[in-house]
Amino acid sequence: MPLLHRLVRADHPSIPFTLDGTPCEARAGDTVLTAILTQADRLRLSEFTASPRAGFCQMGACQDCWVVLESGERLRACSTALSPGMRILTRRARVA
Amino acid sequence: MSAHSTSERPQPLIVGAGPAGIRAAQALVAAGLRPLVVDEAPACGGQIYRQRLVPDGRSSRDLYGSEAAKAEALHRDFAALDGKLDYWPQALLWNLRDGRADIMVAGTSRQVAHDGLILATGATDRTLPIPGWTLPGVFTLGGAQIALKSQGCAIGSRIVFLGSGPLLYLVAWQYMKAGANVAAVLDTAPFAAKFNLLRGLPLFPAIVLRGMRMTAELKLAGIALHYGVGDVRIKGSDKVDAVAWRKDGLEHRLACDGIGYGLALRSETQLADLAGCRFAFNQRDRALLPKHDAAGRTSVPGVYLAGDGAGIAGADAAERAGERAALALLQDRGLPHDPTRAATLEAELARIGRFRDVLEAAFPFPAHWVKNTADATTLCRCEEITAGEVRAAISRFGVHELNRLKAVSRVGMGRCQGRVCGAAAAELLAHETNRGVEAVGRLRSQAPVKPVPLTLALAAQREAAE
Numbered sequence: 001m002p003l004l005h006r007l008v009r010a011d012h013p014s015i016p017f018t019l020d021g022t023p024c025e026a027r028a029g030d031t032v033l034t035a036i037l038t039q040a041d042r043l044r045l046s047e048f049t050a051s052p053r054a055g056f057c058q059m060g061a062c063q064d065c066w067v068v069l070e071s072g073e074r075l076r077a078c079s080t081a082l083s084p085g086m087r088i089l090t091r092r093a094r095v096a
Numbered sequence: 097m098s099a100h101s102t103s104e105r106p107q108p109l110i111v112g113a114g115p116a117g118i119r120a121a122q123a124l125v126a127a128g129l130r131p132l133v134v135d136e137a138p139a140c141g142g143q144i145y146r147q148r149l150v151p152d153g154r155s156s157r158d159l160y161g162s163e164a165a166k167a168e169a170l171h172r173d174f175a176a177l178d179g180k181l182d183y184w185p186q187a188l189l190w191n192l193r194d195g196r197a198d199i200m201v202a203g204t205s206r207q208v209a210h211d212g213l214i215l216a217t218g219a220t221d222r223t224l225p226i227p228g229w230t231l232p233g234v235f236t237l238g239g240a241q242i243a244l245k246s247q248g249c250a251i252g253s254r255i256v257f258l259g260s261g262p263l264l265y266l267v268a269w270q271y272m273k274a275g276a277n278v279a280a281v282l283d284t285a286p287f288a289a290k291f292n293l294l295r296g297l298p299l300f301p302a303i304v305l306r307g308m309r310m311t312a313e314l315k316l317a318g319i320a321l322h323y324g325v326g327d328v329r330i331k332g333s334d335k336v337d338a339v340a341w342r343k344d345g346l347e348h349r350l351a352c353d354g355i356g357y358g359l360a361l362r363s364e365t366q367l368a369d370l371a372g373c374r375f376a377f378n379q380r381d382r383a384l385l386p387k388h389d390a391a392g393r394t395s396v397p398g399v400y401l402a403g404d405g406a407g408i409a410g411a412d413a414a415e416r417a418g419e420r421a422a423l424a425l426l427q428d429r430g431l432p433h434d435p436t437r438a439a440t441l442e443a444e445l446a447r448i449g450r451f452r453d454v455l456e457a458a459f460p461f462p463a464h465w466v467k468n469t470a471d472a473t474t475l476c477r478c479e480e481i482t483a484g485e486v487r488a489a490i491s492r493f494g495v496h497e498l499n500r501l502k503a504v505s506r507v508g509m510g511r512c513q514g515r516v517c518g519a520a521a522a523e524l525l526a527h528e529t530n531r532g533v534e535a536v537g538r539l540r541s542q543a544p545v546k547p548v549p550l551t552l553a554l555a556a557q558r559e560a561a562e
Contacts, residue, residue, distance in 0.1 A: 001335075001353070003232055003233055003251065003252065003335065003353075003354070004243060004247075004249040004250065004251060005249060005250045005252070005253055005276075006248060006249055007244070007248050007249065007250055007274055007275060007276065008152040008153060008154060008248035009150075009152045009153075009248050012150070012152070028150055029148065029149045029150035029152060029247075030149075030247065031149070031247060034243070034247045034249055037249075038249065041232050041233075041334065041335050042232045042334070042335070043232075046230070046480060047480070048479070048480040049480055051230060051480075052231070052232050052334050052335065053230060053232065054232030054233065054335075055235065055239070056230075056234070056235055056236055056239060056477070056516070057220055057221060057235070057236045057238060057239045057516075058235060058236070058238070058239035058240075058242040058243060059143055059220060059238060059239065059242055060136055060546070061220040061364070061512065061515045061516075062220075062236075062477070062512050062515060062516050063478065063510070063511035063512045063546070063547060064477060064478075064512075064516075066511070066547075076547075078239075078242075079136065079137075081138070081149055
């Protein structure tokens with residue numbers, strides 16, 4: 001069950017990306033956080049106890065929403081706009 | 097002031113393009129200066145008047161409610177400054193040293209000399225640790241509002257709003273209006289605290305009445321409002337399933353899959369700290385904050401504060417404080433400025449300040465919670481340190497000061513630099529050592545104030561050394 005529920009933009013152009021290897025679709029205007037959490041119920045596992053996390057402040061302050069791309073690049077999901085073709089991982093416990 | 101003479105010295109630098117930063121920029125431009133405005137967001141407005149990434153069919157009225165006209169005016173006025181200032185959106189000012197700022201923009205770090213610095217860095221939600229608050233589905237009230245306003249998403253299909261502060265009711269009301277399913281509002285303050293709002297009526301009747309109307313509309317919509325809730329626990333294994341609380345000795349439980357949680361706001365003060373500003377305890381905010389006079393002047397010449405980063409006062413105050421700080425900068429530079437306008441702004445800010453006292457009484461911060469925070473509850477979300485571990489560190493090392501606590505327990509050492517846990521760590525340390533929260537100090541800020549790629553920081557260090 002996804003965490004976030006769209007109230008608008010449901011008919012905006014679709015943007016393809018992958019989540020842990022699975023092809024997904026987001027909508028134009030989505031942040032990475034929105035793109036992931038409208039499909040899934042977490043962004044990452046925490047560093048020390050591998051607990052699921054899904055962000056907290058959504059304004060770039062709490063640093064709880066860092067995700068990693070397959071390329072190894074790290075990004076803060078709440079303040080990054082989704083780009084087509086992003087290959088996002090949420091399964092890795094320790095963000096490199 | 098001619099353009100020629102201003103171009104000979106570095107630009108004034110404004111950090112933040114919310115209501116304070118926008119009005120500061122406008123006043124400087126009106127005086128013939130060309131400021132540089134640096135802001136983390138892709139578009140101006142700050143958090144309160146944040147803009148969407150793309151249009152989505154909603155109107156300003158849908159997004160900003162009764163504040164739509166203010167939001168539109170700020171966005172429009174800032175757009176009208178185009179060409180008369182330099183504006184770097186999506187830019188992070190991560191260090192201040194020797195009159196220079198390190199700014200990460202478009203993947204590179206740039207060093208900018210500044211002459212006059214206006215810090216309009218805003219605020220984030222203040223929280224205290226509660227069991228289950230790291231579970232997916234729990235967001236701050238501000239975060240819940242951003243999801244709705246900026247992304248057009250609800251944080252759940254059955255949502256509970258929890259905490260204290262005007263934002264609690266505002267966000268619940270905005271979700272209800274947007275058609276989301278709001279299960280309840282859990283207010284940590286007793287209902288009697290709301291009678292304090294009557295004292296605010298003579299000051300700002302429209303605001304008080306609007307708040308009352310929102311509360312009434314929530315009730316009419318059948319949304320349960322619970323006051324005086326305590327011992328709050330968020331339930332779930334991999335995400336939120338329910339929230340439990342106690343009231344008048346009775347146990348309550350409500351199923352939900354999204355929670356918006358906040359206990360009013362806390363100021364973002366890291367840059368004022370790096371700029372060398374002296375701090376003093378602010379009783380209303382229960383925090384050590386950078387000292388400033390009524391105009392926004394700090395203890396460091398040429399450094400000014402405006403907006404919630406200087407102490408929580410809200411968006412209307414931020415607009416005025418931004419303009420007032422800009423007038424102070426002009427005056428301090430010996431440039432023409434308008435003392436009558438400055439006096440008017442200060443009077444309006446003082447009036448808003450009196451209203452903030454009323455709001456604080458109506459929406460009090462439950463500082464006493466830390467006394468009963470269970471040892472197993474995570475206090476520091478980044479480093480995953482529990483309240484019990486913090487208590488053990490305090491007693492084992494005889495800690496009396498917050499930075500010492502950080503050194504021995506890692507609390508506040510993580511990526512957020514204590515933005516989320518700092519207030520809780522201070523309250524807990526004060527309680528455990530039987531002192532007031534003003535006596536335990538504050539976490540020193542360190543560059544970079546937010547994570548930047550290591551290579552970028554090293555390159556900036558090399559540049560500074562050369």
